[in-house]
Each structure stands twice: as structure tokens, then as C-alpha cells.
Amino acid sequence: MAVELTAAHACLTGYVGIDEAEPLLSWAIDHPEGTVDLSGVNHLHAAVCQVLMACSVRIVAWPRDEDLARWLPPSRVWQHEANAKHTASKQCTDL
């Protein structure tokens, strides 16, 4: 079990799989002011990531797992994170 939900706080740990996405979304809808602790997370399934990013909950602790932390966009509230500042158009090739 990787997700512990209380009234205003969600604590995620270990590997958080796709099965956790739905309860997390319901929780986020019910608790728009909720806070999330990711400190013990090793991996978030993409579906869980997008739930966390789509809702307005606040991440109060970032993963201690350095590799995972590097991947997560830095914004405090992910929803407001637009694409990074530096973009450029380049020709590229199909894989």
C-alpha cells in the first residue's frame, strides 16, 4: 500500500501504481486545500503524476529519491507550471 489519505493530507510512499490514481483524484476533488507528502516515493505512475499535476493540492515534501525528484517539474503548484522558458524550434527526425 503506497497511499495514505487523511482529511487534509496525503502521504505517498514507495511505488505508487495506477490503481492509486482514482482514489487520489477523488480525494483531491474533496480536499482542494489538501497537502501531499511525496518524501518516501520512489516512483509515481504517470497516471498518478497527472492527477497530482491537474489538481491544486500543494506538495509539502518532495521525494528523497534524487532521480525521481530531478524529473518532477520544480513548481510548487504544478498546475501553474507552463512549459519551461527556454524553447527553440528544431528540425528533428523520427525514431
Next chain:
Amino acid sequence: MNPLLAQFVDESAELLDRCNEGLLRLEQDPQDRAAVDALFRAMHTLKGNSGLFDFPELTEVLHAAEDVMEALRLGRLQYQPSLGDLVFHLLDVVRQGVADIRVEQKPTAVIAQATALITALKGWLPQGAAEADSIQHEPSAVPEELQLVLPFAAQTALWPVFETVDTLWYIAYRPQPDTFYHGEDPFWHARRTPGVVWGTIVAPRSWPALENFDLYRCVLEFHLVSQAAQADIAHHFQFQRDSVRLCALDRWRLADLGGAEALTAMAGARREALVSLLQRGAWEEWERWLAEEPDASGPAAWFRGFAQAGQQDPDRLRAAVRHWAVSLGLETCVGTEEKPGGLPPSAASRPQEDLGRHDAVMPSTATIRVPAAKIDRLMALVGELVVAKNGLPYLAKKATSEYGAEPLARELRAQYAAIHRIVEDLKMAVFDVRMVPLSTVFQRFPRLVRDLARKLGKQVTLSVVGGETEIDKGVAEILAEPLMHLIRNSLDHGIEPPEERERLGKRVPAELRLSAWYEGDTVIVEVSDDGRGLDSDRIKQRAQEKGIMTASDLARLSERDAWHLIFHPGFSTVDRVSDVSGRGVGMDVVKQVVERSGGRVALDSHKNQGLRVRLMLPLAMMSRRVMVVELGDQPFGVPIEHIVEVVRCAPDGQQSLGQRATLVWRGRSIPLVNLGEMFHTIPGPRLNGFGECAVLVGRVDDAEVGLIVDGFRETVDVIVTPLEGPLAQLSVYEGSALLGDGSVLLVLNLRELIQWQWS
């Protein structure tokens, strides 16, 4: 031979049979779809299997054959008798080739004819099909605008990577919206990309209201930079080829991404100094300049990395700096403008799948597969031979007693000894063939334990030891059910729920052990747990409730004797009938099954520390050694494992305890049974010259009994077969056996005799 190769050789024979059969049916009816499908499938499997080994010719031949079968299956090719001839021939060659593998470690017959066969098969392929196979999967070369998302800090961090590689790959991975329904976690996939030096999740610009958010539709993108080779990256994303865009990122392109901005971010005076330094290539001054720069992580750090990475090509570096300066209006006097960067040739190619083969697995000895029934038949014949052999001593006796031919009797006995030795060797050889490792029985239990533990809400680790111990196939087969029952019992009754264990200060998870080892001619299989153990008081109480024994008898029972009550038919220590162990076989059946194969069950337990059940099984289940005793003129057999001692005792050594006759033996009183009386053979026991009668002291578990018999004969190896027909009701007999002289020996069931005595 390596087990996998052995399996391959065995299975190939079956698959070739199936091919033959399919082909025959096809010959009868060329429109038989099912036959074509079966033929194709068998050929396909054969080819797939052959690829596991280093037999390239075999695989190629089968590959060509598979192509022809596929063409048949898809209706691109019509079956004709001449095609049938070719395929029949091919099947013969492959069959020979597989046989060669057994002997010569390579499919010699196939190697010799591979080229001819392949050519002949290809001749049947329609043109289109042959071409279809060689279509190159060209990457679509349509270029697409790609937004490189690479924050300034990430750029700075990438500079040191260029010290070891010249080209990095920028990867934009845009999973299909339904990616989750393909069992994918694109984020994990992105994280596992080889050589990742930087990566990020890119969110869409806007999100829908949460209530309308379809959480199983993937809207995220993953952008990353990898230093791995393109082929490795392509291989990593081989399943997502359409969702990934690659872009080569060399140092100049990276410079172009951030140079102008880095320059803009610097204060005016320093900016000009920087441009001047870089233009002149004055590296010593440059170092000094950097040291003065207060912000080590900002533009200065970016330029430090850039200068380091670009030093190897000062001209190009200068051109890049000039370009930025010009674009920012810093430099008026420009030479020939050079556009920095330039894509390396886009050599996007198909992923190179490494199809290297397994190391060659060479067989060391030839094996043949024999149906189990044939071995059983062999075993039965050996059994008959044992019995026939036992006829020789009778013959020797007869030679002396009836014909007075003592020299002949001697020769017969010598011959008997020689045959006996050979029969023993033969028996061992057949045993050996029948031996299977216990792992074949054990392998199902990890699964069972996990499922049951889950169902019962218990936490258990199962350790399995000694799966390599070999045992007779027949014993292994009958062992599965009792073991399953013991394990179910442990989980259901023995092992406490986690909360209870914690309260008792016991380890969670509980430990369940299944182990096996040899002890002489016996194999011990043990099931032990660290659960509640047996509670003799509760067992006694239960036995009383069930009317198995009276309270007074129970009071006399030792703790150990009480444990054995659980083997009594119909005994169950838990009141509710659980759906795990409360149905089907009980402990009584466990015991019966084990004993029927000549084994024994032993218990050991400490309250709250656990239970250990040992099944002591004969290595091989074949002949049993019985002692022949006489009652009147009739012989009876008693299994030797139950015989403790044979004694002679005078009638005055016997005492009567109430109604029962007992014998004082080694300071103990044991019940005495007069078998002759029981079977109504003769009125009283036969006494010898000293007025003594013969008593056989037998023991089953911890219960002892004395049997009064009329005499002892030899011990013999016999095959005991259960009684049939109305006789089967007589539980005092274990079964009957044929003696060497052709007479029938009834073998007594001592357990029943003792129970009968108790009741």
C-alpha cells in the same frame, strides 16, 4: 543432456508427429483449414524452439518451411501433392536431424541437406510473399518541428557531459493517449531510458476541471537527454516508435539554445569583456575573469561550461560568440558570419535488435522418453521376478526333504544366491528409473501457501528445503495430497493471525518449513511451523466429546499419546468447518495414505512453539519385507517394520488384567492377542517342550501388542496387493501376497489389530 535441450528433443518428436498428421489430412482434403492451421502451428513452434539453440541450419530450414505453411494458411498457395512430397521429405530429414542431436550434438542430417531444402521450399513461395519479408521498415523521414524544452540550469548541467561524448540525444516522448490501456507506465519507461543525463515531465498548457478530468487518458509528455547510442535509445522505445521524436544535440546546438540569453543576462561591462576574451581565445585571462564572477550558477557558469566544451574548436567557438553578439547588437564589426551548429547526418535507422543466440548447449548423453506405463509394467515384472525367485529356497527344501538330494539342494541355493543378487541389482535399476525429485511435488506449495495465507489473513513465509531429494514416482504421486493437507492444517489451525502473534511476542510473518532429506533407506519429508502447536488437553476433550475414548482412558494417556488421537477418523480440533482444511481428507487419511506406501508419520510439538509432522517414506515403493508366522498350518505375514521382537514365554508370564490378557515385557504390561483364537484356527496356542508359546511383539506408533502365534518362519520380500471383493472389508488384513511356492499369504494389519484390541 541439458534439461532444456532434452525437452526440445522430446517435444520435437511430438511436433513432427503433429506435422505429419496435419499433412496427411491435408492430402486427403486440401481445403481442410484446421489441418493447415495445425500444420502451421506445429512448424512455427518447432522453428521457435530450435532458435533457442545454436542449430542455425535447422532453424533456417524450419523457417523456410514455416513460410510455405503460412502461404498455404493465408491462401496464397494451393496445396499440391508434389508440395506434400517435399514437406514429407523435410519432416523425415528434420526427424533424423533431431535424432542426430541426441547422438552427435548436432542435426547432421539437416546440415547436409539444408541448402537443397531451403531452395526447394523457396521455390514454392509466391513472389509477393518473398518480397513482403524483405520490405525494409524505413523510418518515415518527415521532419517535424520539435519544441526543445531545456531549462537554462539543465543546459549548464549538460556541458560537462560533452567532455566524454560529442553527441547527445534529445528525446521527446509523447505517449499515445491510451498508453495506460497498453499496460504502460510511460514515466517509468522514460526514467529507464539508457544514458539519461536529464529529463522532465512536460505538462499540458491547460488542465480541464477536475470533475471532467479523464485520469486514464495520458496527457503528459516526457522530455529527456540521453548520452546513449541512438540504436540503444531506439531499442528502448521500440514499442513506442510512433510516440518518440529524437533530435541530435551536439555542443554547438546546445550553445545556440542558451548563448544569446546567457549573454543578455550579464551586466553590460562584463558582457563586453566576456565577448572580447572569448573572441581572442585568451584562456588564462578567461579563468581570472570567471573567478571574479560572483554568480557561479548563472550565466557565468553556463559560459564556463561552454568554453570548456568548445575549446577544442576555437574558431567555431569564436564564430558562435560573434553570432550572439551581433544578434544582440553588441558587435558592429563582424567578419563572415557563420551559423553555428549544424546537424550531424540524421542517420535514423531501424532499431538493431540483438538476435544473438544462446550459447550452444551440447548434450552429453542420449536420452529416450518412455511412457510411465511402460516403467510401471517393468516394475511389476521385477516384482513377479522377486516372487518367482523366492520359490527357489522352497525347491531346495523340497529337494532335500522329498527327494533326499542334498547336493542338488546346495546347487539350487547357490543358484538362488546368484539370481537374488541380479534381481536386487535389477530392482535398484528400475527404482532408479522411477526416481523423481521431490521438487515436482513441492513446487505447487509456494503458490498454495500464499493464496491460503491471503485468504485466511495470515502472514507466512514458506521455506522449501531438499526439493532435489529423489523418491519413487509412485510415492511422490501419493504424497501431494497428504502434504497439501498438512500445509492447510498448519495455515488454518497452527499459525496464529498476525495480531495474535504480535501479542504473544512471536515473529511475524510466521514460518512454515517444508523439507526433505534422506535417512538410510528412508526419505523424510517434514512439515513444520512455529504456530500454536498441539494442545493435548483440548485434544483429549475433543476425543471425549466425539466418543473416541472414555474419560478414564483419556486420563491415562500421555501427552504424546494424546497427540496421536488427531489421526483418529473424524477428529477435528476446530469446531467451525473452515473452507480451507475442514473438508476432504483429514489427518486420518494422511496417515493411511502414508502407511499404505509403507511409510510412517511422527509428530512432535511444543505448545505455542509449533508443530512438526514427519513423514518417513520408503525410498521406493515396491516389495515389502514381511515375517511369515504360522497359525495352525496357515501362514500369515507381518510387516517387518512393525516387529520389535520375537519372544517365547511361558503361560505363567502372562497375566490377566480384568478381561484382558497381558504380557509383562521389559517391565511393561502389554496387551496380548491370541491370534489363533481370533481366527478360530486351533483352540489353544502351540507350546514347545518347555511349555512356552511364541509371542511376536509388534509396535505401531507408540502402541505395543503381543501376538501369540504358533511359530515363526522366514522373512520374505513380497508384493502386497490390497484385498478385493468381500475380503476388502476385513481391515485386519493389509492385503495378500503370492509366495514363491504359489500359496497365498495374508498380511496382517497390525494397526487394526491394536485398535481392535483397544476397543
Next chain:
Amino acid sequence: MGHTVLVVDDSATMRLSLKTTLEMHQFQVQTAENGVIALDWFRATHQPPALVITDIHMPEMDGLALIRELRALPRGRFLPILVLTTESQEDYRQEARRLGATGWLIKPVRGSDLLAVIDRVLPHH
């Protein structure tokens, strides 16, 4: 105990080969010789597998039909499924992908390739 992998192939040799490799790497392996058996087990088991590896051509129910059936089950929706194909079966690979397969393995499957692919589709944490 490690993840459970369900291996579905009508060839005993292939099953043994995959089972041996997987068990060497601490996976629990359940094997089935066709889609029907695999599906029956999958419906009944209390411990659904973390991954399914299936052959394409099998009697009774082939691999493509198995993928379709598994994807229709609630607990099969997001399950990683790999198909075993030969190099030339590009059309089957694409069809399998379309039906919801996660990826494929090319026979003969080398142990290192198998584990690399599993590492990509199965997070270990």
C-alpha cells in the same frame, strides 16, 4: 516473493526456457499452454500476475484473443502484456499493439533481453 509472471505458450520447451530464466531472477512463474487455460487461471487466481508473456499461435485461444479478453477484465486493463513473436511477424506485433499489448519479445528470447524488457515494463519498487 517476487512478481508473478504468467507465461502462455503451447510449446513445453518455450515454457521451460522462460520459466527457468524468470525463476532464476526471483519471479514466480505460472504457465499455461493456451489462452483458455491462461484466462481461466487469471480469472480464478487471488494473486493476479504483474506481467503476462504470451505466444501468438496457440490452439484453443491464440495470443491475440487472449490480449483482447484480458484487456476487457477490470484487473487486466492496465496489465503489462508481452507477446512472443518471431522476427518476421511484424504484422502480428502491430496487431498485438493495436489490441493493447505492451510490447513484444523476439524469439529466440535471450535471458538478458527478456530481463531488459521486463525492467522497462515493470517498476520494481
